[in-house]
Amino acid sequence: MTAFTTRPEILGTFGVVTSTHWIASAVGMSILExxxxxxxxxxxxxxxxxxxxxxxxxxxxxxxxxxxxxKKDKVExxxxxxxxxxxxxxxxxxxxxxxxxxxxxxxxxxIPGAFDGWMLMLRDYGTLTVRDVLEPAIHYAxxxxxxxxxxxxxxxxxxxxxxxxxxxxxETWLPGGSAPRPWSNFKNPVLAETWKRIVAEAESKSGRExxxxxxxxxxxxxxxxxxxxxxxSKTEVMDASGKRHKGVLNAxxxxxxxxxxxxxxxxxxHGWNVAKIGPWGQGPVFLQTLSLLKGFDVAGMDPAGAxxxxxxxxxxxLAFADREVYYGDPNFSAxxxxxxxxxxxxxxxxxxxxxxxxxxxxPGKLAGFESxxxxxxxxxxxxxxxxxxxxxxxxSHLTEKRGDTVHIxxxxxxxxxxxxxxxxxxxxxxxxxxGLGFCLNSRAQMFWLKHGLPSSLAPGxxxxxxxxxxxxxxxxxxxxxxxxxxxxxxxxxxxSFFLRYVHHGLNLQEAIDKPxxxxxxxxSSFYPRTREPGGLTAEANFSVDVLxxxxxxxxxxxxxxxxxxxxxxAARRDADGxxxxxxxPRLMQAYAIGR
Numbered sequence: 001m002t003a004f005t006t007r008p009e010i011l012g013t014f015g016v017v018t019s020t021h022w023i024a025s026a027v028g029m030s031i032l033e034x035x036x037x038x039x040x041x042x043x044x045x046x047x048x049x050x051x052x053x054x055x056x057x058x059x060x061x062x063x064x065x066x067x068x069x070x071k072k073d074k075v076e077x078x079x080x081x082x083x084x085x086x087x088x089x090x091x092x093x094x095x096x097x098x099x100x101x102x103x104x105x106x107x108x109x110x111i112p113g114a115f116d117g118w119m120l121m122l123r124d125y126g127t128l129t130v131r132d133v134l135e136p137a138i139h140y141a142x143x144x145x146x147x148x149x150x151x152x153x154x155x156x157x158x159x160x161x162x163x164x165x166x167x168x169x170x171e172t173w174l175p176g177g178s179a180p181r182p183w184s185n186f187k188n189p190v191l192a193e194t195w196k197r198i199v200a201e202a203e204s205k206s207g208r209e210x211x212x213x214x215x216x217x218x219x220x221x222x223x224x225x226x227x228x229x230x231x232x233s234k235t236e237v238m239d240a241s242g243k244r245h246k247g248v249l250n251a252x253x254x255x256x257x258x259x260x261x262x263x264x265x266x267x268x269x270h271g272w273n274v275a276k277i278g279p280w281g282q283g284p285v286f287l288q289t290l291s292l293l294k295g296f297d298v299a300g301m302d303p304a305g306a307x308x309x310x311x312x313x314x315x316x317x318l319a320f321a322d323r324e325v326y327y328g329d330p331n332f333s334a335x336x337x338x339x340x341x342x343x344x345x346x347x348x349x350x351x352x353x354x355x356x357x358x359x360x361x362x363p364g365k366l367a368g369f370e371s372x373x374x375x376x377x378x379x380x381x382x383x384x385x386x387x388x389x390x391x392x393x394x395x396s397h398l399t400e401k402r403g404d405t406v407h408i409x410x411x412x413x414x415x416x417x418x419x420x421x422x423x424x425x426x427x428x429x430x431x432x433x434x435g436l437g438f439c440l441n442s443r444a445q446m447f448w449l450k451h452g453l454p455s456s457l458a459p460g461x462x463x464x465x466x467x468x469x470x471x472x473x474x475x476x477x478x479x480x481x482x483x484x485x486x487x488x489x490x491x492x493x494x495x496s497f498f499l500r501y502v503h504h505g506l507n508l509q510e511a512i513d514k515p516x517x518x519x520x521x522x523x524s525s526f527y528p529r530t531r532e533p534g535g536l537t538a539e540a541n542f543s544v545d546v547l548x549x550x551x552x553x554x555x556x557x558x559x560x561x562x563x564x565x566x567x568x569x570a571a572r573r574d575a576d577g578x579x580x581x582x583x584x585p586r587l588m589q590a591y592a593i594g595r
Contacts, residue, residue, distance in 0.1 A: 003008050004508075004544050005509040005513050005593075006256050006513050006585040007011060007311070007509055007538055007582070007583070007585060008403035008432070008509065009507045009508050009509040009510075009582050010148055010173075010194075010580065010581040010582065010592045010593065010594040011047070011578065011583070012578075012579050012592070012594040012595040013034040013413060013532070013578060013579060013582055013595075014032070014413050014499065014579075014594070014595050015029065015038070015410070015411065015413055015579065015595070016409075016410070016411050016571045016579045016592065016593070016594030017029045017032065017041055017045065017408075017409075017410050017414045017532045017571075017581070017592070017593050017594065018408070018409045018410075018569040018570065018571050018581045018582065018583045018590070018591070018592035018593070019049065019055070019406065019407065019408045019409070019569060019583075019590065019591070020049065020053065020289070020405070020406045020407050020485060020567050020569065020583075020590045021044050021048075021049055021052045021053050021589050021590065022141070022410075022589065022590075022591035023048060023052050023145060023590065024046075024048040024049045024052060024053075024406075024504050024592075025045065025260065025590075025591045025593045026593060027044050027045055027048045027136040028041040028042065028044060028408070028410055029041070029043045029127070029593045029594070030044075030047075030412075030533040031132070031133070031136075031470075032412060034128075034132070035128075035508055036100070036126065036127060036128045036132065037125075037127055037412050037414065037416050037480070038067075038411055038412040038414075038416035038417060038418050038527065039067065039069075039121050039122065039124060039125035039126040039127075039410075039416060039418055040122065040126040040127055040128040040132065040133060041410045041412070042121065042139070042410045042418045042420055043064070043118045043122050043126060043133040044089075044134075044136050045133070045408050045410070045511075046063070046114070046118055046120065046408060046420065047059075047133065047134055047136070047137035047195075047560070048136050048137050048140060048381055049406045049408070049422060049437075050137065050146045050147070050425075051137050051140040051141050051145060051188065051191070052140060052421075053148070053151075053243075053589075054151060054427045055148075055150060055154045055186075055404070055427050056404045056406050056426055056485065057114075057164050057405065057406045057422045057423050057424060057425070057426060058151070058424070058427065058429075058438050058441075059112070059114065059115060059191070059194075059425060059426035059436075059438040060109075060110060060112040060114075060429075060439055060440040060441050061113075061114045061422060061423050061425030061426070061441050062080055062081045062110075062112065062113040062114050062422070062423060062424045062425075062441060062443055062465065062467070062544060063078075063080045063113065063114045063117050063118075063420055063421060063422035063423065063467065064077060064078065064079055064080065064081060064117075064118075064123060064277045064418065064420070064421060064467050064468070064469060065077070065078040065080070065082075065117065065418055065420035065421075065469060066078075066264055066275055066276070066277065066414065066418070066419050066420075066469045066470065066471040066481075067121070067416075067417065067471070067499050068415075068417040068418075068471060068478040069125055069416060069417040070416050071415045074463070075266075075275045075473070075478065076261050076262070076264065076469055076579055077263065077264045077275075077277050077278070078120060078121055078189065078259060078260075078261055078264055078420075079113075079116055079117075079259060079280070080118070080120070080259040081280065081281070081443070081462050081463070081465050081466055081467070082110045082111030082112055082113035082115055082116020082255060082257060082441070082443070082501040083110060083114050083282065083329075083459075083460050083461055083462050083523075084110050084111075084444060084447070084457060084458060084459055084460060084461050084462075084463070085109075085110065085111060085247075085248045085249045085250065085253040085459065086248075086250075086253055086459045086460070087248030087249075087250070087459070088110070088248050088456070088458075088459055089270065089446065089458070089459060090449050090451060090456065090458075090525075091106065092248065093449050093457065094449055095226075096243075096536070097243065098182060098241060099153075099243075099401075099451060100445075100449065100484035100527055100528060101444050101445045101447055101457070101527065102239040102241045102245075102442075102445065102451065102520035102527055102528060103239075103304065103442055103445045103526055103527030103528070104208075104239050104240050104245025104428060104429050104430060104442050105237050105238065105239025105241075105245060105247075105430055105442070106232055106235070106237055106239070106245060106246060106249070106431075106440070106443045107245045107246075107248070107444070108429070108441075108442035108443070108445050109249050109430060109432070109443075110249070110315075110439055110441060110442040110443045110444050110463060110500055111137055111246050111253050111254055111257045112247065112254075112425060112440060112441055113257075113259060113386060114422055114424070114425070115216075115219045116216055116219070116220060116258055116259040117259040118133075118258075119212050119216045119219075119259075119358060120258075120259045120261070120559075121418075122440055123208075123212040123213070124254055124423060125416075128208075129169025129190070129211060130198070130199055130203075130211050130212055130215045131199050131202070131203065131207055132155050132201040132267050132556045134195050134198065134199055135199075137193050137195060137384060137404075137433075137436040138145045138196060138293040139470070141187065141188045141189065141191045141192035141195065141268040141437070142189055142192035142323070143187065143358040144185035144186065144187040145184055145185070145186060145187075146183045146184070146185065146186075147180040147182060147183060147184050147185075147186040148182070149183070150587075151180070151186070151427075152179055152180050152181060152182045152184075153182075153426065154323050154428065155173045155174060155179040155180065156199055156447050158173075158428065159174055159179055159263035160172065161238075162279075165238040165430040166235065166237060166430075166432075167237070167431075168431045168432040168433070168434055169427065169432045169439065170581065171444070171514050172188065172190065172432045172437060173427055173432075175595055178438075181516065183595065186240065188437050188561025189278055189437075190435065190436065190437030190573060191436070191438055191571065192204050192264050192434075193436055193437070194224070194436050195433050196351050196436070197218070197223065197429040198215050198218050198224075198270065199215075199390075201214050201215065201217075201218040201222065202214045202215040203575045206541070208481060213234055216258075218389070219254075220257065220258070221251075221253045221255045222256055222292065222514045223252070224436060225251040225254040225255060226431055227252060227433055227434065227436050227480050228249065228251070228254065228343075228436075229249075229251035229254075229436050229441070231431075232246070232247040232248075232249050232250065232324030232331075232440075233250065235431070236430060237299050237430070237431055239411075240527055240528075241454075247440075247496045248353055249440070249442050252424075255414055258279075262278065262432065263275065264276060264278075265277070265278055265279075265283060265284055265287060265341075266287075266372060266513055267287035267289045267291065267341060268292055269294065269502070270471050270503075271474060271475055271571075272285060272473065272474055272479075272502060273472065273473040273474075273476070274286065274290065274309060274471075274472045274479075275470070275471045275472065275473070276468065276470060277328070277467075277468060277469070278330060278335075279327040279328065279330055279335040279337055279440075279454075279463065280327075280329045280462045280463075280464060280465065280466055281327075281329065281465040281467060282320075282323055282327065282329065282330065282341065282465070282466050282468055282488070282490070282491055282525075283338060283470075283474075283491070284319075284323075284341070284462065285316070285319045285322075285323050285468075285489045285491045286318055286468065286470065286494065286495055286566045287341055288318075288319035288322060288340055288346075289312070289316050289318075289319045289343060289491075289495055290350060290495075291341055291343070291345075291346040292315040292318060292319065292350050293311070293312065293315050293355070294346065294348070294482045295347070296311055296349045298312075298373065298499055298503050298504040299504070300415065302546050303499075303500045303504045303506070303514060304504070304514055304541075304542060304543075304546065305546060306383065306545075306546045306550050306553070307524075309354075309517050309536075309538065309542075309546070309550060309579070310357070310553050311465040311498065312495065312499065313356070313357075313517065313555070314352075314354075315350075315538055316354045316491075316492055316495065316519055317358060317360060317361075317362070317519055317522065318349050318352060318353070318363075318364075318420075319521070320488075320521070320522040321361050321362050321363040321364075321522060322340055322364055323464075324361070324363060324376055324522060324523060325363040325369070325372060325373050325376045325377075325454075326340065326363075326366070326369065326372075326453045326454060327454060327455065327464050328453070328456075328461075328464055329403075329454070329461045329462040329464070331460075331461070331583045332454070332458060332460075332461050332463075332579065335454065336368075336369065339366055340364075345364065348364070348446060349364060355553060356553060356554050357392050357534050357536070357550075357553050357556075358521075358534070359521075359533045359534040359554070360533070361380060361521070361522060361531075361533070363376070363377075364391055367428055370506035371452070372452065372453065372454070373488065374418070375400075375450070375452050376451060376453060377447070379450060380523060383525030389396075403421070404422070404423070404426065404457070404485050404486070404487065405420075405421055405423035405466075405467065405486065405487070405490070406422055406423070406483035406485055407419075407420070407421050407422075407469070407483040407484055407485055407545075407568075407569055408420050408421075408422070408480070408569075409482060409570060409581070410481075410571065410581055411482065411571045411572070411573050414454075414576070414581075415478065415480050415570075415573055415577075417471060417481050417573065418481065419470055419481035419482060419483050420469055420483075421467040421468060421469045421483050421485070421490070422467075423465075423467050423485070424438075424441030424442065424443050425438060425439055425440060425441045428441065429441055429442040433569070437523045443463045443465065444457070444463060445525075446463035446464050446465065446466075446525050446526075447461075447462075447463055447464075447529045448473050461485035464525070466487045466488055466490055466491075466525050467490070468483065468490050468491055468494070469481070469482075469483040470482050470483055470494055470498070472498070476531065478573070479572055479573060479574075480501075480571070480572045481570065481571050481572075482494060482498070482568065482569065482570035482571070483496060483497075483568070483569065484497075484566050484567050484568040484584075485567050486566060486567065487524070487525060487526060488518075488522075488524055488525050489518040489565075490514065490565070492517075492518040492519065493518060493565070493566040493568055494568065496514070496516055496517065497511050497512060497514075497570065498499065499513075500514055501570075504530070507580070507582070507583035508527030508570045508571075508572060508580055509582040511569065511570075511582075512551075512568045512582050512583070512584050512593045513564075513584075514541075515538065515539040516539050516541075516564070516565040516566045517536060517537060517538040517539065517542075518535075518536075518537055518565070519536055520532040520535035520536070520537060520558075521533060521534055521535050521536045522546055531555060533556070534554065534556040535555075535556050535558070535593070536550065536555040536556060536557050536558070537557075537558045537559075537560055537565065538550065538557060538558075538559060538560065538565075539559075539560050539561075539562060539563070539564065540560050540561055541557050541563065542558065548557060562587050563585065564586060564587075566582050566584060566585065566586060567580070567586055567587060567591065568583075568584045568590075569581075569583045569584065569590055570583075571592070572580055579594055580594075581583060581593070
């Protein structure tokens with residue numbers, strides 16, 4: 001008997017699109033109907049999400065994508081995570097009186113990577129033109145879209161700050177001096193003109209690929225980069241440190257950077273091969289946790305029971321602890337990924353999981369990395385290390401003012417498949433760049449201002465992003481794409497979904513609808529980098545008995561209101577060509593579409 005779900009699992013054979021906003025999903029589907037493939041649809045969807053969810057992503061942000069191309073017959077990663085500018089040195093930031101990089105303002109900015117990533121995807125994997133994929137975003141920026149209540153509340157909460165400190169943002173987000181009313185028709189005409197100019201410069205060239213290259217040049221070596229350089233070089237702005245600072249990003253940084261394609265990291269688990277981004281993000285945490293859980297009878301656990309929550313949480317704590325010591329841009333420091341994913345290491349670490357909740361941060365100490373381990377632990381255990389509430393922006397009951405992320409999964413009838421998690425450049429991150437209609441990102445806050453760590457700030461280095469889409473093969477066949485917004489919680493919510501889907505016979509929607517939980521035990525990747533030893537947040541969707549059992553196991557439990565945690569979406573292609581898709585009902589925004 002099929003379990004009750006909040007929505008049906010969408011079924012079809014032509015194509016499926018699922019994203020964190022219904023308008024964006026509809027745009028993606030329209031691109032498939034127009035004759036575009038999954039990659040064209042993902043690009044158009046991504047640009048529309050910048051318009052309709054501006055508190056969660058923007059044109060100055062970043063994104064990683066994992067995709068399967070039927071033509072290439074391989075899974076690849078697009079890294080559109082911009083790196084630190086040439087002037088982003090620890091010495092410069094500490095000379096500004098900082099011990100942590102602020103969570104907003106111009107010093108928090110790295111090179112904006114999303115646009116180049118989308119253009120790379122369009123050029124090398126797509127079939128349509130720059131105009132085709134940008135026209136929907138231009139429409140919603142120019143003609144308006146219904147302002148989400150959370151967008152309205154976020155802008156209203158920042159109105160005084162914008163007026164006093166970020167006047168360009170005040171002009172954009174409070175036209176006429178007031179925040180948009182919930183569900184009112186909201187426009188960003190300046191951004192529409194930016195995209196129109198990009199299209200015009202693209203169409204000054206002949207041929208699809210030449211037009212894509214012209215669009216990239218306009219953004220990274222043309223009028224967009226010039227406007228950014230002009231503003232950042234002359235402007236001091238207030239940030240979360242309580243002081244005003246200039247940024248260090250300039251036109252030369254942008255001109256010398258481009259998105260790249262690389263191999264994914266993979267791990268085999270119960271007939272599935274899971275593909276994630278590398279250790280410049282937190283993707284390997286998912287794989288490490290699977291390696292630990294291989295030694296437990298997850299299939300025998302109640303997927304909404306205390307044993308399941310406890311075991312998964314304790315395994316995640318161990319994997320995230322290793323993230324703090326070992327993960328970073330592998331172009332700058334050695335990352336012992338093979339050891340971290342090895343059976344021998346998992347067996348040793350698995351013994352640390354007991355019936356009692358752990359309260360200590362317990363990374364493994366690997367040979368050859370002792371000094372790195374010691375330095376990390378000294379920093380995280382120092383008196384000035386911050387403990388306290390860890391606020392995740394996806395969680396509607398905690399805050400309206402934190403930026404976050406969006407997510408997209410698309411599969412077309414040919415079997416092309418893409419999972420992408422765009423983020424950054426949200427309206428809270430930094431002031432609007434005059435003449436462009438968008439702001440820059442705040443991804444540099446993931447760096448530490450101490451030498452000797454894989455995630456120490458350095459010019460040209462990628463910050464250790466939390467963005468982490470997933471693509472999984474079943475018995476060697478590309479099958480499943482999924483992901484969620486949520487900062488450090490992305491990996492955790494995805495893991496719950498995947499385990500329930502693999503082990504408990506649930507369809508996509510049933511697995512998404514199950515109650516969610518996450519640990520706040522380890523340091524947050526976001527300013528001010530707090531942690532809650534033993535912290536566990538669980539939705540009130542869990543039974544009272546389960547919540548009480550978790551407390552008895554020693555978890556420092558926070559019970560979130562029902563249907564407030566996570567924004568998962570997922571899409572699947574069966575061996576016979578049947579397509580499936582689903583989206584969370586949480587926050588009442590995400591939707592899956594297909595036929």
